[in-house]
Amino acid sequence: MKLYISTDFEGVAGIVDWDQIMVGSHDYEMGRRLLLGELNAAIDGALQAGAQTILVNDSHSSMRNLDPEQLHGAASLLSGKHKPLYMMEGLDSSFDAIFFLGYHGSIGASHAVLSHSYNPRAIWEARINGEVVGETALNALVAAHYGVPIALVSGDEVTVEEAQRLEPAPHGAIVKRSISRYAAESLHPTLARERIHQAAHDALTMRKPASAPTFPRPTTVELTFLTADMAEMGAWVRGVELVEGNARAVRFGGDDLLDLFRTFVTLVMLTRGLVE
Numbered sequence: 523m524k525l526y527i528s529t530d531f532e533g534v535a536g537i538v539d540w541d542q543i544m545v546g547s548h549d550y551e552m553g554r555r556l557l558l559g560e561l562n563a564a565i566d567g568a569l570q571a572g573a574q575t576i577l578v579n580d581s582h583s584s585m586r587n588l589d590p591e592q593l594h595g596a597a598s599l600l601s602g603k604h605k606p607l608y609m610m611e612g613l614d615s616s617f618d619a620i621f622f623l624g625y626h627g628s629i630g631a632s633h634a635v636l637s638h639s640y641n642p643r644a645i646w647e648a649r650i651n652g653e654v655v656g657e658t659a660l661n662a663l664v665a666a667h668y669g670v671p672i673a674l675v676s677g678d679e680v681t682v683e684e685a686q687r688l689e690p691a692p693h694g695a696i697v698k699r700s701i702s703r704y705a706a707e708s709l710h711p712t713l714a715r716e717r718i719h720q721a722a723h724d725a726l727t728m729r730k731p732a733s734a735p736t737f738p739r740p741t742t743v744e745l746t747f748l749t750a751d752m753a754e755m756g757a758w759v760r761g762v763e764l765v766e767g768n769a770r771a772v773r774f775g776g777d778d779l780l781d782l783f784r785t786f787v788t789l790v791m792l793t794r795g796l797v798e
């Protein structure tokens with residue numbers, strides 16, 4: 523069995539502030555130990571469930587948050603910036619299952635610690651086929667394209683609830699309860715790791731989803747930016763159009779889900795140039 527793990531950071535137990543998860547920040551070393559602890563627990567659980575090949579894609583910020591020496595020896599590591607498929611780089615149809623580890627709620631969710639949707643300084647809201655979505659559903663476009671089931675999502679309860687709107691719903695491991703965007707009540711790291719270890723095992727055995735996520739085709743993605751300038755710039759990309767009546771929103775759609783995700787990544791990268 524071949525497993526793909528995309529790791530974010532905000533959804534790890536004990537994490538409540540950017541100061542714990544950005545390279546060079548005060549509590550970063552502590553934060554990355556917490557992330558690694560949950561990741562290695564997930565890998566252990568997956569191995570016990572029969573996983574043989576495991577690829578970890580470090581997907582948060584600089585995308586070099588994981589110490590290669592401390593990563594579980596059974597996994598290989600994809601890290602570093604400028605990955606064409608970003609949080610989903612490295613996935614292809616040879617994989618049997620996906621884990622989203624340490625994920626977080628969408629930018630508009632209430633009581634969701636460190637909530638955002640890719641870029642909190644550019645994207646105000648993302649929708650797929652009219653429904654407000656976060657990173658789990660956006661990344662699920664790639665999973666759907668390659669036909670790989672999303673077996674497990676870990677994070678706070680908002681993240682898991684958002685992820686379980688996918689069809690079919692992934693198994694969830696809740697490791698904290700968000701109080702606000704900068705406060706949460708977390709399990710002790712030891713307990714969080716035990717919960718993730720068990721959930722990883724179950725997600726690949728008795729709770730394994732029957733199929734990859736599905737989206738009605740054609741699929742439409744709509745992004746609302748913080749400023750009209752960002753939307754204007756987004757509409758320079760072929761296939762992307764401004765939404766009538768909303769100067770801050772763009773829309774693009776089609777049947778090719780990988781193509782939609784690539785367009786989304788292009789818009790994320792492009793609008794970075796307008797963030798002050």
Ligand SMILES: [Zn+2]
Nearest residue numbers: 530531532582
């Ligand atoms: Zn992140």
